[in-house]
Amino acid sequence: MNITQEQLNSAVQEALKGALEGLPAMQTQGNNITLKEFGAGFMKDKKDEISNTAYAKSDSLYRNHILPAFGEMQLSAIMRQDIQDFVNELAAEGYSMETMKAIKGLLSSILKTAAGDRLIPFNPCEAVKLPRMVRKKKAAPTKEQYLKLRAVSSSHRLWIAIPLLFIAGLRPGEMCYLTWEDIDFKTRHIHVHGTYSADNGKGYGYVKDTTKTESGMRFIPMGKELYKMLKAYRAKEGKGKTYVITLSREDRRMNPNTLRDKIFNEWREKAGLPNSITPHSGRHYCASMLLRSGMNPETLRKITGHKDLSTLLDVYGYSETLSDEERAGMCNALDKISA
Structure with a gap:
């Protein structure tokens, strides 16, 4: 079918006219609803779509950041510049890029849904830019700090937590999930296949028979020292129990938040270590120690359960100073390329 340029222009004009005529109606609906009113339904639906832990984090961001800033505003009154100012203020207050992305992402999802419901013509979050920030990487604890934690925790019934965290490299939730059936003394492996997740701020715990990521399902080999420590702990503190890290008077898993707040933080204070x-x-x-010892990064990724190498190397391969071996290796490399 052939159409003339005049017919094409006419069709475009009619389409634009229809779109423009529809805008006032959408804006009028958005004028009658605040973000707080619309957000209540959005968050209710979200609760049924994601895990309890993920929802707790989203709910915390929604209540503590989005509602105070935009809750009483009508949906149609929220402009791009309002959101840009909000994000810039978060940056000025020192929030991390990860937190800002999460807040902006949640707000954008709310407004995108409102646009899909034709309450507003478009999502104003789409044009908002996050400020550039230099990521502050944490240096790994030193061996001296690890040994101090070992020393102050040695008389506690849960002393094995320090070796499991620092030597096996378990996530706190993975450690609190462990049963003695997961500790294979015959093959000398720790089977990681679940996690104990805790709600953000509320303290409720949820046992999940899966790890943080699919790659988190793994077998961690036990070295001689860790093997000996687990054997000794099993014989005394773990005798007759199902779980490795338990409550004091019951054979039940301990919430990782309880372990951190009531036990680990006390050890850290006694050891004179920083809150970081x-x-x-x-x-x-x-x-960090295994990377420095020369372990192949891909092998280490399988042990730590990271999804990809980039995260492993970016976060855990960081060090502010070079070891003597690294410095010598760099000098040799420089000599080779400069000769």
């Missing part, structure tokens, strides 16, 4: 040292720091220590 957390249970997750053990994983950082393990990966």
Whole structure:
């Protein structure tokens, strides 16, 4: 079918006219609904779509950041510049890029849904840019700091937590999930296949028979020292129990938040270590030390359960200073390319 340029122009004009005529109606609907009113339904639907842990994090961002800033505003009144100012203010207050992305992403999902419901003509979040930030990487704990934690925790019934975090490189939730059936003394492997997740801020725990990522399902080999420590712990503290890290008077898993707040933080204080040292720091220590020892990154990725090498090397391969071996190796390399 052939059409003339005049017919094409006419068709385009009619399409634009129809689109423009539809805008006032959409804006009028958005004028009658606040973000708080629309967001209540959005968050209710979201709760049925994602895990309890993921929802708890989203709910915290929604209540603590999005509602205070935009809750009482009508949907149609929220402009791109309002959101840009909001994001810039978050950056000025020192929030991390990860947190800002999560907040912006949630707000964008709410407004995108509102646009899909024809309450607003478009999602104003789409044109908002996150400010550039230099990512501050945490240095891994030193061996001296690890040994201090070992020393102060040695008399506690859960002393094995430090080796499991720092030597096996387990995530806190993975460690709290472990049963003694997951510790294979015959093959000398730790089977990681689940996690104990805790809600953000509320403290509720959820046992999940899967790890953080698919690659998190793994077998971690036990070295001689870790094998000996687990054997000794099993004989005394783990005798007759199902779970490795338990509550004091019951054979039940311990919430990782309880372990951190009531036990690990006390050890850290006794050891005189900075607040930046957390249970997750053990994983950082393990990966960093193994990388420095010369372990192949791909092998290490399989042990730590990372989805990809980039995350492993970017986060856990970081060090502010060079070891003597690294410095010598760099000098040799420089000599070779300069000769």
